[in-house]
Amino acid sequence: MFTLIKTQKYSAIVFAISFLFLASFTLGQDEKEASATSPGHNQIVIKDFNFSPMVLTVKSGEKITWINRDEEPHTVVSVDKQFKKSTALDTDQEFTITAGAPGTYTYFCSVHPKMTGTIIVEKS
Amino acid sequence: MSDYISHDHEHDGIDRRGFLQCMAWAGTGLLWTISGGVLASKTLAEIAKAGSLPAATDLSFLQISDSHIGFSKEANKDVTETFKIALDRINAMPTPPSFLIHTGDITQLSKPEEFDTFDEVLKSCRTKDVFFVPGEHDVLNDGGKLYRERYLKSVEAKGSGWYSFNKNGVHFIGLVNVLNLQAGGLGQLGDEQLEWLENDVKGLGSSTPIVVFAHIPLWAVYPQWGWGTSDSERALGYLKRFGSVTALNGHIHQVLQKIEGNVTFHTAMSTAFPQPAPGTAASPGPMKVPAEKLRSMLGLANVQYIQGKSSLAIVDSNLS
Numbered sequence: 001m002f003t004l005i006k007t008q009k010y011s012a013i014v015f016a017i018s019f020l021f022l023a024s025f026t027l028g029q030d031e032k033e034a035s036a037t038s039p040g041h042n043q044i045v046i047k048d049f050n051f052s053p054m055v056l057t058v059k060s061g062e063k064i065t066w067i068n069r070d071e072e073p074h075t076v077v078s079v080d081k082q083f084k085k086s087t088a089l090d091t092d093q094e095f096t097i098t099a100g101a102p103g104t105y106t107y108f109c110s111v112h113p114k115m116t117g118t119i120i121v122e123k124s
Numbered sequence: 125m126s127d128y129i130s131h132d133h134e135h136d137g138i139d140r141r142g143f144l145q146c147m148a149w150a151g152t153g154l155l156w157t158i159s160g161g162v163l164a165s166k167t168l169a170e171i172a173k174a175g176s177l178p179a180a181t182d183l184s185f186l187q188i189s190d191s192h193i194g195f196s197k198e199a200n201k202d203v204t205e206t207f208k209i210a211l212d213r214i215n216a217m218p219t220p221p222s223f224l225i226h227t228g229d230i231t232q233l234s235k236p237e238e239f240d241t242f243d244e245v246l247k248s249c250r251t252k253d254v255f256f257v258p259g260e261h262d263v264l265n266d267g268g269k270l271y272r273e274r275y276l277k278s279v280e281a282k283g284s285g286w287y288s289f290n291k292n293g294v295h296f297i298g299l300v301n302v303l304n305l306q307a308g309g310l311g312q313l314g315d316e317q318l319e320w321l322e323n324d325v326k327g328l329g330s331s332t333p334i335v336v337f338a339h340i341p342l343w344a345v346y347p348q349w350g351w352g353t354s355d356s357e358r359a360l361g362y363l364k365r366f367g368s369v370t371a372l373n374g375h376i377h378q379v380l381q382k383i384e385g386n387v388t389f390h391t392a393m394s395t396a397f398p399q400p401a402p403g404t405a406a407s408p409g410p411m412k413v414p415a416e417k418l419r420s421m422l423g424l425a426n427v428q429y430i431q432g433k434s435s436l437a438i439v440d441s442n443l444s
Contacts, residue, residue: 108307
C-alpha cells in the first residue's frame, strides 16, 4: 500500500486542471460502469486494454484498487512518478494505493502505453 | 492431375477439386520474392514439388517469435508444446537454417522459471545459434536485467541490449523498442540507440543487404493498438541509402507484409496464440479460435538470402 505524494508548489495549477478533468468525467460518466464497490473504496477495472473509469475522482485518504480482467499483463505507473508503480498484474491480480494530497494524478500502463488514466483527489 | 474443371454444378467456374486446392493454398506458407520490382509468390507445396528453395541460397535463417512461455489461458493452454512443435519443424528441415532470430516475448511474465522452461526446450533445437531481441513481456518488472543476462552472451550488446553482426555479407541489426515507453505513446527506440544505429551503418557500402529486427513493428501497423514505433522513421532514415532492407518484427502474432521503396516490412506469427487483425476486435488481446484451427495460426518464418538478388525471400509456414 502506497501513499500519493505531491509537491505544494503545483497545487494551484493542479487545482485548476482538476476542474477540467472533473467536467469531462461528469460528462462521460453515464457511459461507464459504477466504479465504487463500497464507500471509501474505489475500483478501476482493467478490461480490453482500458482503465475503467478512465477518470476517477476520490477523496484524500480513500483507497483505490485496480483489478486486471484482461488475459494480458498490465501495470499502473504514475506519469510523473507521483506514486510507486505496480508490478505487472496478471489476470485477476489487484493493486491498491491510498489517495494522498489533493491533486490530479495521471498514470499509464508501461507495457501498453496507449492505456492512460487519471485520478483526481479531492479534500476529504 | 489436370487443371480443368470437371464438375461445375453451381455454374460458378469452381469445382470441388479446384476449391480444395484453393483452400490448401490459403492454409500454407507463401514464398515472396522480388525480382526487378516484381512481386511473385509460390506456395510451400509448389516449392516442395520443385525440390528445395532456390538452389543457390547463400544464407538461410529462421525467425521465431512470441513464444509467451507461461501463458496458460484459453487461447492456448499449452504454449510450451506449440513452441516444441515449432522447434521440431526446424529440426525436420532438409537444410538446417544457419541460425534463429527470436523477435521477443520469450515469456509471458518475465519470470525466471518461464525463462528456464524456454531455455530447456530450446536445447532440443539442432540449430544452436539464436539471436534475441526483447518483447515487452520479457522486461516487465526489472527493465530487462534478467533478459540481458541470459540472451546477449553471443553478441556485443550496447545500451539496453541492442547490437549488430554480419553473416555472409548481410548486416543484421537487433533493436530494443520495448523499454522506457512513454504514456500515450508507442514502441520507442530512443536517442541513444538511434545515435548508435547511425554510427553502426555509417561505414557500410550501400549495396550491403540490411536485416533489422525488433519486437514491435517498425512501421505503423495500427497505432490505435500501439502497433508501431514512435521514432522508427528516424531509424529507417539512416537505412534509406541501402538497396535492400528487411525489417522483421513480432508482437502482433500474425503475418503482415508491406513494401516501401527498398524496405520490406514483415511480421511473423507467434508460436503461442493468434491475435486479431488490426481493428477487428475490442482489444488486441489473445484471440480464441477452435482447437483444430489453432496450429494453422501459429508458425515461423524462413528467410533466404541469395547474393545479387534485390531482396530477401521470406516463407511463412504454420504449425498445422
